[in-house]
Amino acid sequence: VRGEFVMRQTLPMKPPVSPYDLNRLRLRFRARSPSEGLGAHRHRRMGQSLEFRDFRDYVPGDDVRAIDWSASLRSRDRIVKSFEAEERRTLIILLDCRPAMRLPEGADKLRVAFWIAQLLVDIALAERDHAVIVPLFSAVDHKPVKVRGGRDKRQVSSLFETLLNRANDADTWDAVPRFDGRAAVRALQPAAAVVLLSDMLFDDPDGRFAGLVRRAQKSYRSFHVFELNSWPMERSLMAGGPFRLAALEGKDFGETHFEAADQALREAEQAMERHLLQLRHAFAGPGLVWPHHAVLWPDTADGFQDWFQAAFRKAALLPSLLSRG
Numbered sequence: 001v002r003g004e005f006v007m008r009q010t011l012p013m014k015p016p017v018s019p020y021d022l023n024r025l026r027l028r029f030r031a032r033s034p035s036e037g038l039g040a041h042r043h044r045r046m047g048q049s050l051e052f053r054d055f056r057d058y059v060p061g062d063d064v065r066a067i068d069w070s071a072s073l074r075s076r077d078r079i080v081k082s083f084e085a086e087e088r089r090t091l092i093i094l095l096d097c098r099p100a101m102r103l104p105e106g107a108d109k110l111r112v113a114f115w116i117a118q119l120l121v122d123i124a125l126a127e128r129d130h131a132v133i134v135p136l137f138s139a140v141d142h143k144p145v146k147v148r149g150g151r152d153k154r155q156v157s158s159l160f161e162t163l164l165n166r167a168n169d170a171d172t173w174d175a176v177p178r179f180d181g182r183a184a185v186r187a188l189q190p191a192a193a194v195v196l197l198s199d200m201l202f203d204d205p206d207g208r209f210a211g212l213v214r215r216a217q218k219s220y221r222s223f224h225v226f227e228l229n230s231w232p233m234e235r236s237l238m239a240g241g242p243f244r245l246a247a248l249e250g251k252d253f254g255e256t257h258f259e260a261a262d263q264a265l266r267e268a269e270q271a272m273e274r275h276l277l278q279l280r281h282a283f284a285g286p287g288l289v290w291p292h293h294a295v296l297w298p299d300t301a302d303g304f305q306d307w308f309q310a311a312f313r314k315a316a317l318l319p320s321l322l323s324r325g
Contacts, residue, residue: 026322
C-alpha cells in the first residue's frame with residue numbers, strides 16, 4: 001500500500017531478541033522436543049555405517065563396493081546401497097525477496113524475514129550445525145551464503161544490506177518475480193532442514209517451486225514453511241480511507257485512488273486463502289512442516305518490535321526445527 005498511508009519509521013537490521021533470550025528459548029524448546037540416536041546431533045544421511053538405508057542410482061565417484069549387482073541386473077542400471085551415518089545438520093534458509101515482501105512500509109515482511117533468518121542462524125550455530133541462506137526471486141543474482149561459524153555472520157549482514165539497498169531502488173518495484181531454483185537445489189545437503197521465509201503469495205504457474213519443495217523433502221530432509229502474514233496491517237491501512245497503489249510486480253495502477261469496501265476486502269482475503277490451500281496441496285509430502293498458524297502481523301506498527309519478540313517466541317515452527325526425531 002503506497003500513497004497516503006506511508007509509514008516513516010524504519011525497522012533496524014538487528015533482530016529485537018537478545019542473545020540471552022534466544023538461548024533460553026532454544027534450550028526450552030530443546031528440552032521439550034524429542035530426540036533419538038546418539039546425543040542431540042544424530043542426523044540421518046548417506047554414509048558408511050552398517051545400517052542400510054535404501055537403494056539409489058549410481059553416480060560417478062560412488063564407492064564401487066556399494067554397488068548391488070543383483071539389483072543392477074534387474075534394473076539394467078547400476079544401483080548402489082546407501083547407509084546411515086552421523087553428521088552435523090545443515091539448516092538451509094530460503095529467503096523470499098519478491099517486491100511484495102517489502103510491504104507494508106515501515107513493517108515490511110522482508111525485514112522481518114531478515115530478523116528470523118539471523119535468529120535461525122544463531123540457533124543453528126548454537127546447535128553446532130551449519131547454515132546456508134539462499135535468496136529467491138531476487139532481481140539480481142546472489143550466491144548462497146554459507147555459515148559455518150561466527151565469523152561467517154558478517155557475510156550474512158553484507159547479503160542483507162545488499163538486498164535492502166537493491167529493494168529501495170524505485171525501478172525494482174514493478175519487476176516481475178522470476179523463480180530460478182538452481183541455487184537452492186545446489187545448496188541441498190543429505191542431512192538438512194530447509195526453511196522457507198515467505199508470505200506464500202507467489203505464483204508458481206509451471207510448478208517449478210513445487211518441484212523444489214518435493215525434491216527438498218527427499219533423502220530424510222524436512223521442508224519447513226515460516227509463513228509471514230501481514231494482511232491484518234494491510235487491511236487496516238486500506239480500510240482507513242482512500243489510498244493509491246503504485247506499480248508492483250509487473251502491474252501499474254497509475255494515479256488512481258481506491259477505496260476498499262468491506263466486500264472487496266473479504267473477497268481478497270478469500271482469494272488468498274484459496275491460493276494458500278492450492279500451495280499446501282502442491283507442496284504436500286512426508287517431509288513438509290507447514291503450521292496452520294502463520295506469523296500474523298498486528299493491525300498497526302505501534303510497538304512492532306515488541307510484537308515480534310512475542311510472535312517469535314510462540315512460533316509453531318521452532319519446536320519442529322529443534323526436534324531431532
